[in-house]
Amino acid sequence: MIKNSIIKSIANKISRLLDTDRFYIALYDPIKEVLNFPYSIDNKKIIKWPSRQFNNNLFPDVSIKNKETMLFEDNVLNSLKEKNITYWPHSKQPLSCLSVPMIAENNVVGLIVVENTHKSKAFGNNGVRILNTIARMAAMAILKNSLYNKLNRNNKSLQILNEMGLILTSNINLSKTEILELIYTQASKLMDTNNMYVALYDQDPNKKDIFKNKNPHENKIYGTISFLVAFVEGKPVDIRPRKAGYGRTETIIRDKQPILIKTRDESIEWYQGLNRQEYIGEPFASWLGVPMMKGDKIIGVVATYHTKNNYVYDENDLQILSMLANQAAVAIENIKSYKKIESKLILKEQQKNALTELLALNDLTGRFVHKVNNMAGNIPLTIEFIEEHLNERGVKDNVLMSDLMSIKRKVQNLIDIANRIQESTQKLENGDSKGLKKVNVISLLEKAIFQTSAGIDSKKFWEKYQIVKEYLDSSLFIETFETIFTEALSNLMSNAVESMPEGGILTLRTYKQQINGSDYAIVTIKDTGKGIPKNDYDKIYYINYSKRSGGLGYGLWLVKRICVATGTDINFISIEEKGTEFFLKIPL
Amino acid sequence: MKEKELTALVIDDDMSWLQTLCRLAKKVGYKTLTASFYNEAIELINKFVPDFVITDIRLVDDDKNNDDGLQILKYMKKNELLKESIIVTGYPTYETKKIADELGVLYFKKGQFSKDEFQSELNKSKKKLLSEQNIPLRVSNQCNLKCLKKLIKKIYLKVCHKQEFIIQNSFVGFSY
Numbered sequence: 001m002i003k004n005s006i007i008k009s010i011a012n013k014i015s016r017l018l019d020t021d022r023f024y025i026a027l028y029d030p031i032k033e034v035l036n037f038p039y040s041i042d043n044k045k046i047i048k049w050p051s052r053q054f055n056n057n058l059f060p061d062v063s064i065k066n067k068e069t070m071l072f073e074d075n076v077l078n079s080l081k082e083k084n085i086t087y088w089p090h091s092k093q094p095l096s097c098l099s100v101p102m103i104a105e106n107n108v109v110g111l112i113v114v115e116n117t118h119k120s121k122a123f124g125n126n127g128v129r130i131l132n133t134i135a136r137m138a139a140m141a142i143l144k145n146s147l148y149n150k151l152n153r154n155n156k157s158l159q160i161l162n163e164m165g166l167i168l169t170s171n172i173n174l175s176k177t178e179i180l181e182l183i184y185t186q187a188s189k190l191m192d193t194n195n196m197y198v199a200l201y202d203q204d205p206n207k208k209d210i211f212k213n214k215n216p217h218e219n220k221i222y223g224t225i226s227f228l229v230a231f232v233e234g235k236p237v238d239i240r241p242r243k244a245g246y247g248r249t250e251t252i253i254r255d256k257q258p259i260l261i262k263t264r265d266e267s268i269e270w271y272q273g274l275n276r277q278e279y280i281g282e283p284f285a286s287w288l289g290v291p292m293m294k295g296d297k298i299i300g301v302v303a304t305y306h307t308k309n310n311y312v313y314d315e316n317d318l319q320i321l322s323m324l325a326n327q328a329a330v331a332i333e334n335i336k337s338y339k340k341i342e343s344k345l346i347l348k349e350q351q352k353n354a355l356t357e358l359l360a361l362n363d364l365t366g367r368f369v370h371k372v373n374n375m376a377g378n379i380p381l382t383i384e385f386i387e388e389h390l391n392e393r394g395v396k397d398n399v400l401m402s403d404l405m406s407i408k409r410k411v412q413n414l415i416d417i418a419n420r421i422q423e424s425t426q427k428l429e430n431g432d433s434k435g436l437k438k439v440n441v442i443s444l445l446e447k448a449i450f451q452t453s454a455g456i457d458s459k460k461f462w463e464k465y466q467i468v469k470e471y472l473d474s475s476l477f478i479e480t481f482e483t484i485f486t487e488a489l490s491n492l493m494s495n496a497v498e499s500m501p502e503g504g505i506l507t508l509r510t511y512k513q514q515i516n517g518s519d520y521a522i523v524t525i526k527d528t529g530k531g532i533p534k535n536d537y538d539k540i541y542y543i544n545y546s547k548r549s550g551g552l553g554y555g556l557w558l559v560k561r562i563c564v565a566t567g568t569d570i571n572f573i574s575i576e577e578k579g580t581e582f583f584l585k586i587p588l
Numbered sequence: 589m590k591e592k593e594l595t596a597l598v599i600d601d602d603m604s605w606l607q608t609l610c611r612l613a614k615k616v617g618y619k620t621l622t623a624s625f626y627n628e629a630i631e632l633i634n635k636f637v638p639d640f641v642i643t644d645i646r647l648v649d650d651d652k653n654n655d656d657g658l659q660i661l662k663y664m665k666k667n668e669l670l671k672e673s674i675i676v677t678g679y680p681t682y683e684t685k686k687i688a689d690e691l692g693v694l695y696f697k698k699g700q701f702s703k704d705e706f707q708s709e710l711n712k713s714k715k716k717l718l719s720e721q722n723i724p725l726r727v728s729n730q731c732n733l734k735c736l737k738k739l740i741k742k743i744y745l746k747v748c749h750k751q752e753f754i755i756q757n758s759f760v761g762f763s764y
Contacts, residue, residue, distance in 0.1 A: 366679060370646060373678030377699030378608040384703040385611065415699035419680075 006145060007039045010112065010138045015041075017130050019122045020114040022094065027110040027142070028054065028064050032262070032311035035061070035110075042091075043117075049089070058088040060099035060113045067108055070099045071128055073121040096122035100131045102139035109142045111135070153190070157320045160186045164324060168331040172338060176200070179331050180229040183302055183324045191317045193304050195284075197230040197239065198292075198328075200300040201253050205514065211256075219254040225301075246277040249301045252291050256298050260318050261287035263310040286312035290322040292329035299329050347567050354565035358484065369422035372415060379411045421554070439485075441476040441510050441521050441586070445469075448489035449508075452497060464503035472511035476521040478586045480566045488562040491555045492525045492582050499529025499580065507581075512588070519588040526581035532574040540572075594717055597621045597638035599629045599657060600676070601647045605698065609642050609676060612703065616710040626656045633664060639717050640710075641673035644698075645684055658687050665691060671720075672713035674706075 024040035094115035116122035227239035267283035289303035596618035647656035664670035
């Protein structure tokens with residue numbers, strides 16, 4: 001904006017030095033090709049003229065076009081007509097008129113037109129000289145002012161960017177929406193953001209987008225666009241997410257390039273291009289959209305528009321909005337990475353705790369079993385000695401013998417249980433003390449099958465059960481505690497087998513799956529056994545849960561603990577009398 | 589001919605097990621020595637060079653490595669004193685089982701064997717030991733010097749109950 005003081009000073013000089021009853025100052029915008037009229041006087045009254053499009057065939061526009069002073073002191077209209085020029089404005093015709101362009105450093109910044117509606121030859125050469133001097137001075141003042149404005153705007157832009165950077169770097173816990181709202185707040189300080197939206201783009205997990213850097217027009221996107229921040233006429237609105245189509249937002253995502261539409265005509269023309277669709281119904285007069293880029297990756301679009309006015313946005317707006325958008329993109333991606341690292345750390349901590357717990361359990365059971373074996377382990381042997389002693393002495397006491405046998409059996413049972421617990425937990429320590437190891441999933445499954453078959457009766461196992469192996473990806477390597485993870489798989493297989501006492505099919509599957517952008521190895525263990533009763537779904541990982549007579553009820557509990565310790569998700573589906581399938585989701 | 593009496597060293601920190609194992613060994617005909625911890629066992633081994641060793645693994649509660657018994661057997665092996673032995677452990681692990689296998693030692697889990705099973709193994713070992721003792725000292729022409737040194741060391745330790753036996757270089761001049 002030109003300062004009012006400059007305009008007023010020009011007007012004051014004209015009134016004092018020239019014999020005019022109507023004059024106006026016009027400012028020329030070469031980008032928009034528009035004339036603005038900041039000051040017009042008609043018969044001592046200030047009048048307001050709206051901006052209008054520059055027109056080569058109008059007086060005084062010709063004066064700007066040719067950068068020349070035009071003086072008409074007689075029969076103005078005819079003189080103009082001879083030159084094929086139409087007089088403007090279409091009000092009372094002047095008897096004298098003089099138009100002088102305001103030129104600074106060879107650029108036309110506007111013009112001054114003085115008229116006299118009562119008098120011919122009102123200005124003469126003297127008037128031309130005076131107005132030229134005023135116009136030159138005015139042009140310099142306007143140029144200086146516009147340079148000042150430009151500098152001021154640049155400063156403001158820097159300040160806004162700096163502010164945005166400060167907020168983003170000092171608040172690592174900002175939410176995605178808060179960051180996007182920040183774009184709106186900061187952009188509003190510099191440009192018209194009455195209508196604005198920030199859209200984020202999520203790729204379709206099942207259909208990959210095609211980005212050809214050499215031929216961006218051949219790019220194809222299939223994801224979803226969500227409008228996290230949207231304002232219409234200054235008010236926040238909710239816009240439903242939509243599948244990528246052919247609007248301007250999609251074009252920006254596809255091409256990774258901004259779009260600046262300055263006029264309604266341009267807007268209409270844009271939609272006439274190939275593969276473009278207008279969603280609202282009426283092309284907006286001004287539209288500016290920029291991609292949110294982090295490096296080569298596009299994460300969304302920031303767009304702002306004006307429904308009626310042309311030339312609301314320019315290249316400067318594009319530049320500043322791009323910078324804000326990119327800053328936000330980097331912040332969003334950083335927060336994503338931060339959250340990822342944070343959740344990984346939490347997971348690692350959980351794993352560490354679970355592992356420590358398992359190892360402590362191992363140590364505790366080891367000590368306990370050691371005590372049991374030491375204290376009670378020789379009771380059966382002692383009873384055998386007593387038995388032998390009685391036999392040697394020829395003592396036949398059936399009641400005593402039966403009591404002794406009962407004690408022997410019970411102690412033996414106690415020792416068996418203690419040793420089974422220890423056997424199961426001691427595997428947790430052996431071999432895994434060196435930490436995580438990269439292991440092939442199939443080799444783990446094969447070891448677990450071997451362990452399971454050995455735990456039952458190898459020969460019977462292979463006779464009774466059909467093992468179906470669907471190993472869809474042989475190159476899956478996971479980082480895990482090999483022994484304990486094998487123990488978990490083996491426990492699941494043992495459970496599967498035990499649920500099929502009459503025999504059945506044990507199906508083992510492994511494949512790779514991408515979930516939310518991360519790769520996982522999926523392992524499934526399916527049986528055709530009794531299934532898990534619905535009422536037990538919540539209980540199966542409890543320490544006392546067992547459906548097998550003589551079962552100790554720690555198998556699935558241990559599996560769950562091992563899964564936590566190795567960062568594995570475990571789930572199951574089960575149909576009673578049909579079977580159960582366990583799913584393990586292991587991060588790759 | 590009267591059967592030579594064999595000596596079994598029984599090592600366990602648990603008194604009731606020590607008694608039970610001694611009883612089992614005596615029933616088979618071994619003369620028994622007992623020890624409850626590592627140093628005591630090493631002393632007896634060096635002094636009496638037992639024919640047979642029955643040992644627990646974890647001899648003290650705070651034995652973090654859980655391997656005192658194994659260390660005793662390793663010591664014997666290193667000093668060529670290990671003949672026949674059995675491990676009886678109340679703290680069985682894969683690691684200790686693996687080492688027992690490497691040493692060629694039988695591995696019993698406390699509370700998981702019967703008197704007959706154990707005595708049958710003791711008998712087998714006894715027979716083996718006796719048959720080895722009855723081998724007449726015959727040195728073939730193919731016997732090399734190393735083999736000969738080993739044999740003499742064995743005899744010397746047995747007869748003299750000495751702890752150490754060093755063959756001087758001059759021994760090379762021995763003629764047969």
